[in-house]
Amino acid sequence: MPDHAGSKRWDSLTHYLGPDTRAKNGAGNPWSSNNSRDRVGDSTWSLHPSDTSVGSVDCDEYAMASTHESDGYPKSVNLVTSGSKCAHLFTDKTGDGSADFGILADTRTATNGPAPILYVVSR
Numbered sequence: 001m002p003d004h005a006g007s008k009r010w011d012s013l014t015h016y017l018g019p020d021t022r023a024k025n026g027a028g029n030p031w032s033s034n035n036s037r038d039r040v041g042d043s044t045w046s047l048h049p050s051d052t053s054v055g056s057v058d059c060d061e062y063a064m065a066s067t068h069e070s071d072g073y074p075k076s077v078n079l080v081t082s083g084s085k086c087a088h089l090f091t092d093k094t095g096d097g098s099a100d101f102g103i104l105a106d107t108r109t110a111t112n113g114p115a116p117i118l119y120v121v122s123r
Contacts (some may be wrong), residue, residue, distance in 0.1 A: 005062070005069035005078065014067040023074050036065035036072030044084035050092045050108045053099075061086070 004010035023031035040061045047057050063069035063078065071080045080086055088106035093099075 005067070014063050014069050017068055017070070017073065021068075031074060033065040033070070036070040037061070040070070040080065040083045040086060041075050042083045044082040045086075045088065048088070048090040048092075048108065050090055051101075053093065054101055057090070063066065081116050090108035 004012040006012065006014045017031070017033055017036070019030050019032075021030050025035045050057055062070060063071070063073060063076075067073070069076055071076060071086055072079045073079070089103055090106050091101050091103055093101050094116050
């Protein structure tokens with residue numbers, strides 16, 4: 001993300017998307033977090049399958065949909081046209097027989113994310 005949203009190091013705070021925003025949705029109403037979430041969580045991509053022991057698989061975005069820095073907010077420096085343009089990460093077991101799991105880049109079809117590096121988290 002070009003603006004380092006939320007980074008203490010870069011003094012780049014996120015800004016709450018309240019009802020007083022000047023951006024409008026297709027109906028002419030103030031842009032809401034639901035509008036941002038609908039743009040990022042659209043049907044252009046699918047969740048990566050993970051081992052059931054990892055738990056529930058959900059979609060979430062950063063910067064959050066309730067901020068002006070959300071990828072879905074129309075005036076964001078991080079603006080994307082659909083969820084397929086975002087980096088996709090998922091959790092899965094490491095495959096070494098342990099209870100460890102990792103955070104991996106989903107490179108099935110999305111090429112916008114980081115290299116497929118494994119970040120191991122032990123339980």
